[in-house]
Amino acid sequence: MTHLEDLAQRTDRxxxxxxxxxxxxxxxxxxxxxxDRMWAVAVRTCRDPELAADAVQDGFISAFRRADSFRGDAQVTTWLHRIIVNACLDRLRRVKPTSELPEYELADRRDEHSSTVVRLDVQEALGKIPEAQRLALTLVDMQGMSVAEAAEVLEVAEGTIKSRCARGRAALAELLVDKHGEGYVR
Known part of the structure; x- marks a missing residue:
């Protein structure tokens, strides 16, 4: 077995x-x-692929340099999430507000029109809710983290994550109902 094959078999720790x-x-x-997972977290957090790319690069460089600061009381992925989210927040703080047109993804030919519209509507609505709620929803509902993992990544109490998710979901539902009517939110 080569050294690289050996590395592929090892745990993150x-x-x-x-x-x-x-x-x-x-x-x-x-x-x-x-x-790939950290890229997805960054894109959802920054909502801008260029900022996300810079944040992922910053985050991995930071993790590389500060690897000895890993205490081992969490999973390595949770530690990486925290670093990437912090890098995203740092990048977002440095960005000056602009009045750009919203970016829309081109629909995949296999997508049905309605699922594309739903995805775009949810993305737009996510951009309108408070950042703390958006981050909690992104980690729990979109990245599939547990409440405990999301709390650790965002360095807040589990109850805070639960309330941010609940408030965020309610705000999203209200925005989507306002735009499309009662039958739209399932």
Whole structure:
């Protein structure tokens, strides 16, 4: 078995420990495993692919440099989520408000028109709710994290995540009902 094949078999914790011990390839394996998920978190948090790309780069550089700060009381993915979300928030704070036209994704030919409209409407509505609620909903409802994991990533109490999600869902429902009527929200 080659060194890279051995790395592919290791747990995230083992890879982080190997990186801290000087293994030049260990962090590359961690990056390879988690880059897509961290990209998705960044895009949903920043709502701008360019900002998200910069935030993912900043976040992984920060994780690379501060790997020895990992305490081990959470999963490595939770630790990475926190770093990426912080990098996104840093990038968002630095951006000056502009009045750009909203970006819409081109519909996939296989998508039905209605599912594309729903996705765009939800994206638009997410942009109108408070950032704290949007982040909680993104982590719990879109990324599939547990309430406990999301609380750890955002460094707030579990009850705070629950209330932010509840308020965010209610706000989304209200925005969607206002736009489309009662039968729209299922």
């Amino acid at each position: 083992d890879l982080l420990a190997a990186h801290c011990a000087g293994d030049a390839d260990a962090f590359g394996e961690l990056f390879k495993r988690h880059k």
